[in-house]
Amino acid sequence: MNNDSNAQSSKASLLYDPVARSIFFQCLTVAIVAWLVYAGVNNAITNLEKANVASGFGFLTDRAGFDISQSLIEYTNDSSYLRAFYVGLTNTLLVSALGIFFATIIGFSVGIGRLSKNYLVRKICMIYVETLRNIPLLLQLLFWYKAVLGVLPNVRDAMQVGDIFLSNRGLAIPKFIPEAGASAILWAVIIGVIAAVIVGKWAKRRQMATGQQFPTIMVGFALIVGLPLLALVVTGFPFTIENPKLGGFNFNGGSVVLPEFVALLLGLSLYTASFIAEIVRSGILAVSKGQTEAAYALGVRPNITMRKVIVPQAMRVVIPPLTSQYLNLTKNSSLAVAIGYPDLVAVFSGTVLNQTGQAVEVVLMTMLVYLAISLITSTFMNWFNSRVSLVER
């Protein structure tokens, strides 16, 4: 650019100056958004005053006054709304974590099964995927809840295996109540896991240096399972067992797995697994055939080829969509409200909202929780993804 053209462009009408136009449009957008927010907030304040609804988050410390059928943390109907919020949140996290665990296992098996050389296995996996992912999740949840678990016998005619009862009130199982010394077992588990990790790292380093292999998986398994078992024997089984007993209309004592929880877990895992299966299949297909052939040419056995050559490369393709499926599962766990499992949405946006009427605060809090989960997970997965992604030279 010489001085001449600079002088000309400065003389040109501001209307055609890209910088001026860009600033103008941005100011306009900001003004519109600000006006929308201002008008909305203004309306909300007037409407809330008129409807005589208190605003602010003061309600969180009030007494909740309702019961929740399942809670991981201590909760009674004397607890505060905030406590109810935490109960809902932990229930959501519990069902999501278990759902992710099962969906991953089923999804990977089915995804690999779709590429099997076995005709029957391939077709069964295909039918599984095509059926489950083309039927709405909510319908599947209602199916499990109403059509499968809903027709179980009632409590009096419960199916019984030992001290385990299955009825339409859920699965009643004996409860282990820890006594003194039970914490030793927890510590044994932690030490076992740490030891297994250390052994794994050592074995890998040794293999890199000397080429000698070490049965890492067997030893790790022995450490993680064996140490707690040993601790159990040494401390002399520090648990009392409380068996479920039939009393009145329900079981007393023992732990009860709610049918709502089972239906939600089944529905979420099976539905998400069908998507994960497709992701895994396309990931494996994305690894070029030459990689398999190269491994076979080196005399590597098929299952080791799969584990050490194909899967690590497929993971690069699989991880980003897999993350979004995990997030979908977490968000879909909010459908619990339809079958009555006390998750965050059912407890907080349902019962608490109905009792307090503070729609704005309650809905915003619920949304922010999910948003935070999404953002944290995707940040973590982006970091993880950048670690496993191909470093190109």
Added chain:
Amino acid sequence: MAQDRNHSLAYVRTEMVQEQPAPINAKGPVAWLRQNLFATIPDTLFTIFALLLLVYIIPPMFRFLIADAIWTGDNREACIVPGAGACWAFVDAKFAQFMYGRYPFEERWRVDLTGILLVAGVIPLAMPSVPYKKWNAIFVLIIFPILAFILLTGKLGLEPVQTSLWGGLLVTLVVAIVGIVVSFPFGIFLALGRRSNMPIIKMLSIIFIEFWRGVPLITVLFMSSVMLPFFLPDGVSFDKLLRALVGVTLFASAYMAEVIRGGLQAIPKGQYEAGDAMALTFWQSTRLIILPQALTLVIPGIVNTFIGLFKDTTLVLIIGIFDLLGIVQLNFTDANWASSKTPATGLIFAAIIYFIFCFGMSRYSMYMERRLDTGHKS
């Protein structure tokens, strides 16, 4: 060595052997079974396991759905006989309700007409070989929605029908189609905004998209049904279905924007530069060069978003709108038909309908994907 052939050695053949059929385990059904079902020992075990699974699942399913099913009957008496399978009589009796909800009887021709118009508009649009795509798209995206609005709500002298009377498959289709059609232009603007050079516009687009993508649809529906009315000026009130539609549209726009952004990113830089070299303005080059290419590329993505949205419409039942699943579920409580088989039957029926729609669309999306695959990618 050559002269050895002339020697008459006892172990050397002198004439050609007759052509033999291939060995039985190299060709034909036995070979197929060997290769596909019993190649190795683990394979055989898998096959046996799979066969057991099929034997365990298929006969009971067949008995429940067909052999023991009750096909005719006027009320629950027909379905509570012991050993009865699916209660199809229930579906038969409620079929009209599952399709139209409580839409008045004498006005149902309007729903049918809307459906016919929709099919007449969408089928030629979906077939790549049919010409006049532009006019067809204008019909589907602009003229059809106006006609459908007039017909369904009852404007221009037609008997007005409250949306609270709508239900069944009608509501499912209305929510899904309105969601996708309205979110389409929003999605385009958001996608362009996210790729814009203007920092504030870009930031606002990102916040909008990531917010809606980060929260579950059910909270969005709660928001639009219980929270939104607070933010509107006094006296302005929305109908329940419209509030749900606002929620669904906001939600779908964010997903649509990400799909379209994928298409925009796939356009080579040269196309933008060519537009600039022709001295086209931003909107001209976007309209004439970029969007036609980008949108064609993302047709499979748009169809997949639509499938997702179609399945997600079931969530409106939670805020009390009776879509197909909602009305099926509502009928479980009908004392006339209550039996232990009714829920399973109703849900299986709804599942079949959803499956037909979603499976059909996913096949179409795969077909378009193959068609659009120009083979440039390895």
